[in-house]
Amino acid sequence: MAAAVVRGREILASVVHAQIEVHAPYGGVVPELASRDHVRWVSQVVGEALRCANVTPAQLGGVAVTAGPGLVGSLLVGLCFGKALAMRQGVPVVGVHHVAGHLASAELADERLAAPYLGLVVSGGHTALYRIEADGPPALLGETLDDAVGEAFDKVAKLLGLSYPGGPAVAREAEAGDERAIAFPRPMLGEPNLDFSYSGLKTAVALQVEKRRAAGALAARDVADLAASFQAAATDVLVTKARRALRREGLGRLAVVGGVAANQRLRREIEAAARADRFLAVFPPLALCTDNAAMIAAAGARLLLRGEFDGAGLGTFARAPVHAR
Numbered sequence: 299m300a301a302a303v304v305r306g307r308e309i310l311a312s313v314v315h316a317q318i319e320v321h322a323p324y325g326g327v328v329p330e331l332a333s334r335d336h337v338r339w340v341s342q343v344v345g346e347a348l349r350c351a352n353v354t355p356a357q358l359g360g361v362a363v364t365a366g367p368g369l370v371g372s373l374l375v376g377l378c379f380g381k382a383l384a385m386r387q388g389v390p391v392v393g394v395h396h397v398a399g400h401l402a403s404a405e406l407a408d409e410r411l412a413a414p415y416l417g418l419v420v421s422g423g424h425t426a427l428y429r430i431e432a433d434g435p436p437a438l439l440g441e442t443l444d445d446a447v448g449e450a451f452d453k454v455a456k457l458l459g460l461s462y463p464g465g466p467a468v469a470r471e472a473e474a475g476d477e478r479a480i481a482f483p484r485p486m487l488g489e490p491n492l493d494f495s496y497s498g499l500k501t502a503v504a505l506q507v508e509k510r511r512a513a514g515a516l517a518a519r520d521v522a523d524l525a526a527s528f529q530a531a532a533t534d535v536l537v538t539k540a541r542r543a544l545r546r547e548g549l550g551r552l553a554v555v556g557g558v559a560a561n562q563r564l565r566r567e568i569e570a571a572a573r574a575d576r577f578l579a580v581f582p583p584l585a586l587c588t589d590n591a592a593m594i595a596a597a598g599a600r601l602l603l604r605g606e607f608d609g610a611g612l613g614t615f616a617r618a619p620v621h622a623r
């Protein structure tokens with residue numbers, strides 16, 4: 299659950315109420331617990347964002363809410379609260395697509411990121427490449443055919459017995475490991491398309507874990523090497539496909555967004571590619587990589603400036619391509 303107040307490119311306040319303690323015992327998000335926690339916190343989190351920004355509800359020019367995709371139970375809580383707040387203040391409400399929010403986080407971070415540019419969206423639910431134009435919806439160039447890359451990080455963390463959330467835990471373990479220890483496959487690298495696939499890589503890690511477990515307990519050294527080798531395979535594919543997309547589309551700017559954009563190996567490898575191929579690579583600051591409300595507010599503000607807003611009939615959606623909004 300998160301709330302933020304933005305004015306133009308400036309983030310006046312951004313509050314994130316993480317639910318890690320709620321879900322950690324289960325090793326993943328439990329939808330019913332998530333929505334109940336949203337109900338409990340929504341009013342306080344929005345109130346805290348306004349207080350931190352030193353802004354009263356009457357000073358708001360509009361309200362942006364995430365309409366989807368996501369867990370509908372949780373989305374509904376934010377949507378109802380946002381609609382009610384907008385109605386009470388007599389300002390417009392606008393529904394934002396989660397991926398459009400992630401893309402806006404890069405635009406918030408660096409004003410050199412002008413359209414057209416390539417957007418690499420890497421999170422727990424998405425792994426996709428988009429061509430972003432100044433006008434019109436993002437054009438999908440390629441996406442994962444099965445698991446998202448963040449999901450693969452989370453599943454590998456579980457296999458290795460690491461804590462939830464998995465991405466940062468795998469990255470931490472990887473620091474002590476040798477990424478050349480195990481030659482994991484680089485899925486879809488040989489294919490000429492811009493698509494991804496992560497379920498085979500996850501299975502390859504599972505097989506290696508089983509093999510080692512059969513021979514005894516998983517040693518700390520093994521965990522570190524498996525984490526590093528998996529991280530290298532998972533991120534190499536992202537870098538190669540992003541380079542290919544930039545070349546194919548004739549683009550000189552790349553934005554890497556979503557929770558996995560916080561990964562330091564991915565950042566290093568993209569930076570190296572940017573120097574070699576001479577393109578501009580933009581990453582949001584770490585706090586704006588994982589889910590936050592500032593990116594939703596920024597994306598919503600842009601829609602409102604274009605005169606696009608919704609009415610009381612605005613609903614949520616569990617799935618929809620980003621060009622739905």
Ligand code: KG4
Binds near residue numbers: 447451463466469557
């Ligand atoms: O964007 P996000 O906060 O939520 C979704 O929209 O899914 O992304 C969360 C994902 C999780 O799968 C998490 O494990 C991953 O981002 N993640 C990372 C890192 N930090 C978060 N993956 C790899 N390395 C990280 N440092």
Ligand code: ZN
Binds near residue numbers: 400421557588
């Ligand atoms: Zn996200």
